[in-house]
Amino acid sequence: MAFVVLASVSCGAQEQAASSTTAVPVPPASDPASETQTPVAVTPEPEPTGPPPFSSQVSRVTRDRLPHSWQPGCPVSYRDLRLVTLSYWGFDGKPHTGELVVRKTVTDDIVTVFEKLYDWRWPIRQMKLVDAYKADDYDSIDADNTSAFNCRRATGSSNWSNHAYGEAIDINPRENPYVTASGSTAHQNAKKFTKRPTKGKGVINPGDKVVKAFARVGWEWGGYWSGTKDYQHFSKGGG
Numbered sequence: 001m002a003f004v005v006l007a008s009v010s011c012g013a014q015e016q017a018a019s020s021t022t023a024v025p026v027p028p029a030s031d032p033a034s035e036t037q038t039p040v041a042v043t044p045e046p047e048p049t050g051p052p053p054f055s056s057q058v059s060r061v062t063r064d065r066l067p068h069s070w071q072p073g074c075p076v077s078y079r080d081l082r083l084v085t086l087s088y089w090g091f092d093g094k095p096h097t098g099e100l101v102v103r104k105t106v107t108d109d110i111v112t113v114f115e116k117l118y119d120w121r122w123p124i125r126q127m128k129l130v131d132a133y134k135a136d137d138y139d140s141i142d143a144d145n146t147s148a149f150n151c152r153r154a155t156g157s158s159n160w161s162n163h164a165y166g167e168a169i170d171i172n173p174r175e176n177p178y179v180t181a182s183g184s185t186a187h188q189n190a191k192k193f194t195k196r197p198t199k200g201k202g203v204i205n206p207g208d209k210v211v212k213a214f215a216r217v218g219w220e221w222g223g224y225w226s227g228t229k230d231y232q233h234f235s236k237g238g239g
């Protein structure tokens with residue numbers, strides 16, 4: 001019916017005719033296509049704008065981006081680190097852009113996994129460089145911040161952490177705490193998340209697709225350690 005109407009009226013009536021037959025937005029009157037008097041099939045417009053597709057960018061990281069997390073004497077030069085800027089799905093149900101620093105040899109691993117997480121709408125609280133917390137691991141964890149590189153010793157050890165090599169990442173550390181063999185966590189706000197399996201936004205449980213996605217690129221989960229469990233922690237080759 002719309003075609004008949006369109007063929008018999010001036011362009012001024014087109015908007016009314018189109019809007020009475022479809023819910024599709026009509027091009028503005030200045031659009032040349034709307035000036036025609038020739039009957040035109042009404043083609044549906046694309047769906048309303050959805051979330052943007054996953055995007056990522058890998059770039060060199062300058063020394064001044066890592067004022068606290070890197071110092072001379074660290075086991076990896078900052079020149080061998082990369083800044084990965086990527087999309088993540090927030091706890092607020094919206095897309096966000098986060099930043100991670102990792103070793104240049106593992107950027108593909110990270111992008112591969114985080115593209116899956118984004119496509120799954122798997123929620124992440126926030127993702128800033130640990131330098132936003134002056135490289136204080138406790139403060140970053142308390143803020144539930146997902147981060148990777150940090151030139152520091154392993155918890156309770158004099159050895160470098162895998163984070164010091166840019167080959168480890170901690171994800172939603174409040175929901176996925178470091179839990180001692182006796183079942184305690186240093187973070188008050190994480191106490192309800194010390195047992196697995198458990199439910200909750202951004203929680204990682206044994207066998208989860210998040211764990212499998214990391215395993216496919218050769219990263220092991222700290223939730224599978226015996227004794228102490230580090231449910232937030234994934235690292236290249238384990239450890």
Ligand SMILES: [Zn+2]
Binds near residue numbers: 163169230232233234
């Ligand atoms: Zn970790």
